[in-house]
Amino acid sequence: MILLDGKKTAEQIQGEIAQVVQQRKSSGKKIPHLAAVLVGDNPASKTYVTSKVKTCEKVGFNSSLVQLASDITQSELIDQVIRLNSNPDIDGYIVQLPLPKHISERKIIEAIHPSKDVDGFHPVNVGKMALNLPGFISATPFGILQLIKRYKIPTEGKHCVVIGRSNIVGSPMSILMARNEYPGNCTVTLCHSRSKNLPEITRSADILIAAIGKTDFVTADMVKEGVVVIDVGINRVSSTETKSGYKLKGDVKFDEVSGKCAYITPVPGGVGPMTITALLQNTLLATEQLHD
Ligand code: NDP
Numbered sequence: 001m002i003l004l005d006g007k008k009t010a011e012q013i014q015g016e017i018a019q020v021v022q023q024r025k026s027s028g029k030k031i032p033h034l035a036a037v038l039v040g041d042n043p044a045s046k047t048y049v050t051s052k053v054k055t056c057e058k059v060g061f062n063s064s065l066v067q068l069a070s071d072i073t074q075s076e077l078i079d080q081v082i083r084l085n086s087n088p089d090i091d092g093y094i095v096q097l098p099l100p101k102h103i104s105e106r107k108i109i110e111a112i113h114p115s116k117d118v119d120g121f122h123p124v125n126v127g128k129m130a131l132n133l134p135g136f137i138s139a140t141p142f143g144i145l146q147l148i149k150r151y152k153i154p155t156e157g158k159h160c161v162v163i164g165r166s167n168i169v170g171s172p173m174s175i176l177m178a179r180n181e182y183p184g185n186c187t188v189t190l191c192h193s194r195s196k197n198l199p200e201i202t203r204s205a206d207i208l209i210a211a212i213g214k215t216d217f218v219t220a221d222m223v224k225e226g227v228v229v230i231d232v233g234i235n236r237v238s239s240t241e242t243k244s245g246y247k248l249k250g251d252v253k254f255d256e257v258s259g260k261c262a263y264i265t266p267v268p269g270g271v272g273p274m275t276i277t278a279l280l281q282n283t284l285l286a287t288e289q290l291h292d
Contacts (some may be wrong), residue, residue, distance in 0.1 A: 036094050189205075
């Protein structure tokens with residue numbers, strides 16, 4: 001079994017990004033600037049946003065954190081988004097999800113200008129991804145593709161089973177793995193909560209991508225020998241062993257599944273760091289497209 005080390009791979013890519021930033025600096029080009037909008041004080045969202053901002057600093061990007069109260073109205077948030085769209089110093093920005101219930105996530109995403117939508121959630125970018133046109137691929141699927149690429153995992157002709165059909169992970173992942181390029185050219189099955197005979201389907205997977213949000217959902221009896229497992233799940237389970245009082249666990253029961261795998265991502269240290277790095281890559285791309 002080979003561990004797909006997302007942390008190490010992310011650090012390599014971040015090193016490459018830092019070099020590009022250094023070159024941009026010395027040739028007087030614009031330094032990428034990522035802004036993150038955080039509404040309210042959801043602890044998980046706060047952790048994600050802080051980590052994104054910190055990673056920006058690590059590679060030499062400029063970053064801004066726009067922190068807003070949870071009772072902000074939808075139209076006030078849209079005004080904020082419009083200001084970011086027209087701010088020439090901000091090359092890309094994200095609005096951290098989930099948003100408070102009284103705000104429509106769809107309306108906010110649609111207000112983000114597609115050229116600054118480095119999360120790749122805007123319908124224009126989703127459409128471009130589906131048509132295999134240049135645009136922003138949402139960060140988690142983009143990060144997974146790069147992990148597969150860096151480990152040179154063969155994908156052509158393989159059966160890829162994706163569990164979960166969310167707009168940000170499962171659905172784009174299924175489209176990307178079916179594309180006529182590497183990584184891709186898979187025969188893809190997309191499963192969800194209404195799928196019947198799930199273990200039968202997952203047992204036929206050469207590549208299994210789990211994006212469900214349920215701790216230890218995928219067990220050893222659900223996979224075949226030699227499978228490649230990508231565990232996207234990030235689930236907080238309470239623990240007396242950590243200072244924070246919780247541990248992060250994936251959607252895959254790692255201890256029993258890993259023994260059957262050719263490759264598997266750990267949680268934490270697998271898809272998570274790749275997602276943040278993919279966001280930085282999208283921001284660099286946005287800067288190049290807007291300023292070079
Ligand atoms: P969603 O809750 O939006 O989607 C979960 C999907 O899983 C749904 O499509 C749902 O089906 C499906 N599902 C739920 N229960 C079952 C079941 N019993 N059998 C089959 N399918 C099921 O989650 P996200 O896609 O946003 O996130 C998934 C996980 O990935 C979470 O743990 C999240 O924290 C993590 N995540 C990690 C990231 C990273 O950087 N590593 C980034 C983003 C997410 P249905 O559509 O029918 O309801």
